[in-house]
Amino acid sequence: MKIALPEPVRRLTTDADRPLRQGAYTSPLRDERLAAILGSSLGILFTICFVTGLYSHLQQHPQAWLPIPARPAGLYRITQGIHVASGIASVPVLIAKLWLVWPRFVSFPPVKGLAHLVERVGLFPLVAGGIYMTFSGVANIAQWYPWRFSFTATHFWMAWVTMGAIFAHAGAKWAITRRTLTRPSRRPALSEADPALGASAETTPGDGGPHAGLTRRGFLGTVATASAALTVTTVGQSFPPLRRLAILAPRDPAFGPQGKPVNRGAANAGVVDLARSPDYRLVVAGRVSQPLSLDIAALEALTAYTATLPIACVEGWSYSAAWRGVRIRDLLAMAGAEPDRTVRVESLEPNGAYRTSTLNPGQAADHDTLLATHLDGERLAIDHGYPCRLIAPNRAGVLQTKWVTRVEVL
Ligand SMILES: Nc1nc2c(c(=O)[nH]1)N[C@H]1C(S)=C(S)[C@@H](COP(=O)(O)O)O[C@H]1N2
Numbered sequence: 001m002k003i004a005l006p007e008p009v010r011r012l013t014t015d016a017d018r019p020l021r022q023g024a025y026t027s028p029l030r031d032e033r034l035a036a037i038l039g040s041s042l043g044i045l046f047t048i049c050f051v052t053g054l055y056s057h058l059q060q061h062p063q064a065w066l067p068i069p070a071r072p073a074g075l076y077r078i079t080q081g082i083h084v085a086s087g088i089a090s091v092p093v094l095i096a097k098l099w100l101v102w103p104r105f106v107s108f109p110p111v112k113g114l115a116h117l118v119e120r121v122g123l124f125p126l127v128a129g130g131i132y133m134t135f136s137g138v139a140n141i142a143q144w145y146p147w148r149f150s151f152t153a154t155h156f157w158m159a160w161v162t163m164g165a166i167f168a169h170a171g172a173k174w175a176i177t178r179r180t181l182t183r184p185s186r187r188p189a190l191s192e193a194d195p196a197l198g199a200s201a202e203t204t205p206g207d208g209g210p211h212a213g214l215t216r217r218g219f220l221g222t223v224a225t226a227s228a229a230l231t232v233t234t235v236g237q238s239f240p241p242l243r244r245l246a247i248l249a250p251r252d253p254a255f256g257p258q259g260k261p262v263n264r265g266a267a268n269a270g271v272v273d274l275a276r277s278p279d280y281r282l283v284v285a286g287r288v289s290q291p292l293s294l295d296i297a298a299l300e301a302l303t304a305y306t307a308t309l310p311i312a313c314v315e316g317w318s319y320s321a322a323w324r325g326v327r328i329r330d331l332l333a334m335a336g337a338e339p340d341r342t343v344r345v346e347s348l349e350p351n352g353a354y355r356t357s358t359l360n361p362g363q364a365a366d367h368d369t370l371l372a373t374h375l376d377g378e379r380l381a382i383d384h385g386y387p388c389r390l391i392a393p394n395r396a397g398v399l400q401t402k403w404v405t406r407v408e409v410l
């Protein structure tokens with residue numbers, strides 16, 4: 001299928017001297033190489049983001065056939081830190097890639113044939129998916145929800161669509177990318193370079209001359225620097241040695257009650273009176289031979305252990321602390337529960353998405369899985385879950401239930 005164009009239109013769209021039209025893209029070396037480098041960087045970052053995101057999804061939607069192990073204790077802290085960091089790092093790369101190929105989206109004629117049509121339709125989930133995934137992720141860690149639909153469900157399903165589109169695109173571009181990346185770069189001698197062009201990365205896409213190698217480097221260097229700068233100024237929210245550099249991070253991991261950040265405080269959760277009430281009880285019930293009902297004094301009289309474990313929020317920030325409290329497995333033994341049971345932990349919180357969480361048998365039996373009453377040697381602040389909170393190894397923050405009042409053996 002070939003579309004005949006009126007003469008003036010054809011001249012307009014094929015005139016190589018017009019910068020920033022299709023004609024500006026006549027240097028195959030520069031275009032292919034830049035596109036290949038940016039494209040493969042994005043592919044790697046998105047894949048890392050996808051795999052760590054699947055792990056986070058599995059934490060929050062447990063599957064009996066693939067139980068989350070309790071060890072290594074800090075695994076989720078690392079995978080979720082990487083998830084958020086790789087997402088943030090991909091933003092400048094995505095912008096650069098879109099900017100580089102933008103003239104192709106507005107090229108004329110819009111459809112040159114069947115193959116071209118298929119390629120263009122395939123670009124939609126690729127571009128829309130890439131933009132949606134990074135935008136929704138960044139908005140989420142900034143706790144900005146400019147939409148009404150569920151973030152987690154949409155972010156999860158769009159991730160599959162986007163990765164499918166990336167996979168197809170990578171397949172289509174595989175040969176050319178390989179060829180481009182293994183071929184030595186064509187770089188002009190320095191004496192030959194035009195300093196005006198070399199100084200400005202902005203001129204790169206329109207310039208197909210002999211300076212392309214140098215300006216391409218400048219362009220890539222700018223993108224890499226932007227990406228590294230964003231990473232270094234945010235990753236301190238989960239990587240304490242860089243905490244002081246984390247000026248763009250939504251959270252300071254050392255700011256809050258007891259020097260720790262809070263997600264959903266007691267007042268927001270509507271639990272202040274319930275948590276301070278003398279009627280508070282911790283109940284252990286369900287499939288047990290001897291249900292328990294403990295007031296605070298009885299709870300704190302039980303043998304306590306200390307475990308150093310992280311709170312690792314899905315939003316990427318995390319902190320480690322020394323938690324002291326009673327082991328879940330001791331409570332289960334006292335109540336006469338059978339071994340290898342799944343356990344549901346319930347909060348005083350009347351409603352809210354995170355008012356309950358479950359422990360698989362391995363997690364419930366772990367010696368570091370505690371109902372903590374103390375944080376770093378002090379009684380737990382009400383915002384951190386007083387009278388007691390769940391803290392267990394290798395768990396997403398949303399599963400570390402605060403203001404626990406009931407342990408149900410299933
Ligand atoms: N009952 C209840 N527990 C909860 C939450 C909640 O909203 N309600 N938020 C969770 C989330 S998202 C995180 S990251 C951690 C944060 O714990 P912190 O506020 O003590 O730092 O608590 C978790 N426990």
Ligand SMILES: [Mo]
Nearest residue numbers: 313314397398
């Ligand atoms: Mo969280």
